[in-house]
Amino acid sequence: MLVRTLVFVSVAAVLATQVPRFIEKDAETVPATVSAADVAAATPASLPSGVALLKADGRGHYTGSFKMNGKPVEGLVDTGASLVAINETTARRLGISIAGLDFKYPISTANGRTDAALITLQRVEIGTVRVEKVEAFVLRDKALSNTLIGMSFLKRLDAYAAEGDTMRLTR
Incomplete structure (x- = not known):
């Protein structure tokens, strides 16, 4: 044994x-099927409806300007996150009352163990890709510094794929 x-x-x-x-x-x-020039040239008007492209940053993370409940939020795609995750400051900006949240869900993050509150976002979108009623965790500011776009959003897409330094989201 x-x-x-x-x-x-x-x-x-x-x-x-x-x-x-x-x-x-x-x-x-x-070989990447989408070139960096294609991503640079791609604007919401030039992409087919329901498609968004994200460019990898210098560390290889796919980031983008999302909208949550109609408000702009910079987000980092994290396929290892079960749910979209936002911090208290972002939640307040989205009109969510922190006082009414119940931080009862124990979760593990890269920063260690913490507790989170479960909410449902009315919608999460990037470009013409839009998903309604997305579950999300709210974490304390000290536990999460940026917004994570997790699987509660990604699994509701028709497809998402990373090729080279570009991630394509399709709905």
Whole structure:
């Protein structure tokens, strides 16, 4: 039993250190179907209805100018986040009363464990991509500094795909 556990831990350690290297290598060899020039030239008017393109930032994160309940919010796409996540300051800006929220859901973040309140956003949109009634977590400001666009939004799209430094959202 101990030998089996040691073998498993060893294999997991090797995979954890080597898989990112293979993924980066594969990402470099896959040709992007959307060029950087296409993204730069793409305006909401030039894209088909229900399509939005996000450009990766210098760290490789896909960010964009979203609207939540009609108000502009800068968001970072996070496929590892179960729900859209906003902090208290953003919630207030969206017209959500913090006093009425129940921070009873324990969650784990990159900054550690915290508690969150569950809300439903009337709508989340970017360009012509729009999703109604999106579940979201509100976290304390000290637990979350930016807005995360999680799977409660992404799974409601027809498709989302990252190719090169561009993510395409389709509804």
